[in-house]
Amino acid sequence: MSKKRKGKEKAREESNSDHDSDTIDRETLEISSTARNPSGKNQYASTPSLQEIANILREYHKSNPDFRYADYIDALARDHGYKIGRTKIAGYLSQLGLSTSSRGNRMPKSEKTQIILDELAKDPLQTRGPRAIKESLNLLGHKIGRGDISDVMHDFEEEGFKKRHPRAKKKTNRTPLTAVGPDEEWSMDGHDKLNAAGFGVYGIRDKWAKKRLHYRVVPSNRYAAVVGVVFLECVKKCGGIPIQGSSDRGSEIRDAYAFQKSLREMFAPDLLDAVVPSWMFLPSPQNITVESGWRSLFYTWGVNVLEFYNSGLHGGFFEQGNIVHEQTARWIWFPVVQRSLDNFCNEQNNHRIQKQTEKLLPSGGTPNQFYSNPAKYGGKSCLIPVEEAVVDELLANCQEGHERMRYVDTAFEEIAQAAYDALEQPEITLQNAWTVFRAMIGKLEM
Known part of the structure; x- marks a missing residue:
């Protein structure tokens, strides 16, 4: 082939190469201009590393062990502003060993x-x-x-x-309830079925979320001064008061009613009592928000407390009328029953309520989720914030209530604590409370 002919073919190849390059560049430009995500960056630009949120995920899992992937995603976005996809969350939880399912449990x-x-x-x-x-x-x-x-x-x-x-079981007829959101109404009542054993229970439950806000074990739930302290403890715990309280017409509600009315006048003066009453007095059968929870509380929790308590009370080693035995038993049993009640309330507040389309109040989640994230379930928070210093001052002036909530003599508390310390402070549960009692009596009667 002549040098002239070779030169022409080389020029033709270079021309074709330039044409192909131009075509590729135009196609790339067209694709880039029509792509849904031309930059290559996904929507979760603020996705944190596992190291950044490991403790957050562990805390969510500890306090809400029934969380699903969607719950983790919502909570991280709401509480910390993180946007994380389902796949990423699943990977993080897997690496931390915080499975949302029991299927992968390889425990023997x-x-x-x-x-x-x-x-x-x-x-x-x-x-x-x-x-x-x-x-x-x-x-x-x-x-x-x-x-x-x-x-x-x-x-x-x-x-x-x-x-x-x-x-x-006999079924209880229920009346449909309606509410705007959490803290619109707190329902209050006392539970007497453990009174024979000396354990009075008083509870405050949110109407909308059905969350058990504050349940207390007291020597007697019949005193207005005691119920007033329980109400103020709940106010301090929640950071405010509801728009409205509700209860039956028992005289023990006197102080709680007075606190609710005065605090609402102080911190929500625009709410006129003549238009929106600060308190609703209901016949006992209509006070169903809190009343409807007593059956499950007693037959799931209370009967077992009585079973464990009575097994030792009549076991032959407890001496009725012996002041040391009686004070020691109360020193042990009141705190352990309160801890057991707290665990029961925590379980119930994390209990997932199945989705019910006909239900007027929220479903398809847990009372804790309804209460902490009402917007997701069609509600809005109604809490009236109250200054903590005001609540502390009111509590400090409730001497009668605090005294009536005392379950052992002040002098005996130090004696009992010393005996307990001598045993190296074993953990006390419903199952071993009487075992600890016998050991403490052995120290006290030496």
Whole structure:
């Protein structure tokens, strides 16, 4: 081939190459201009690293063990402004060992069975079903499937299924409730079925979220001064007061009513009592927000407290009329019953309520979720903020209430604490309370 011909072909190849390059550049430009995400950056620009949010995720899991992926996403966005996708959240939780499901639990069957049996031992009257046991274990950090729990319960507590069958119980007719949002109305009432053992219970429950806000074990729930202290404790705990309180017409509501009325006049003067009453007095059957929770509280929690308490009270080592025995028993039992009640309320506040389209109040979540994130469930917060210093001053002036809530003599508290310290402060539970009692009596009677 001549040099002239080779030169022409080389020029033609270079021309074609330039044309191809121009075509590619034009196509790239066209694709870039029509792409949904030409920059290559995804929408979650503020996605934090695992190291940044590890403690946050652990805290969410600890306080809300029934959280699902959507719950983690919502909570992180609401509380910290983080935008994280489902896949990323799943990866983070997996790396931290915080599974949202019990399917991946590779715990040996023998270990699972023992954990389940330990939880069942807290319920000697078999009042709780597999779902309730599962929720309790979730709060303790044990992700065990409902099927595994049911199998163990059928093996060891078959009779309990018959006791809990709906046909074995009388059903209570319920009246539909409506409310705008959390803290619009607090429902208050006392529970007397543990009074025979000396444990009065008083509870405050939010109408909209059905959250158990503040439940207290007291020597007697019949005194207005005591109920007033319980109300102020709830105000301090929540950071404010509701638009309205509600209760039956018992005389024990006197102080709580006075506190609600005066605090609302001070911190929400635009709410006229003639238009929106600060308190609603209801017949007991209509005070159903808190009343409707007493049955489950007693037959799930209270009967077991009485079972454990009476087993030692009549066990032959407790001397009725012996002041040391009586004061020691009260020193041990009042705090342990309060802790047990707190655990019960925590379990109930984390109990997921199935979605009910016909329900006027929120469903498809837990009372804790309804209360902390009302907008997601069609509500709005109604809390009236109150200065903490004002509440502290009111509490400081409630000497009668504090004195009536005292369950042992002041002088005996130091004596009992010294005996307990000598035992190296063992953890006290409903199951071992009487064992600790006998050990403390041994120290006190030396």
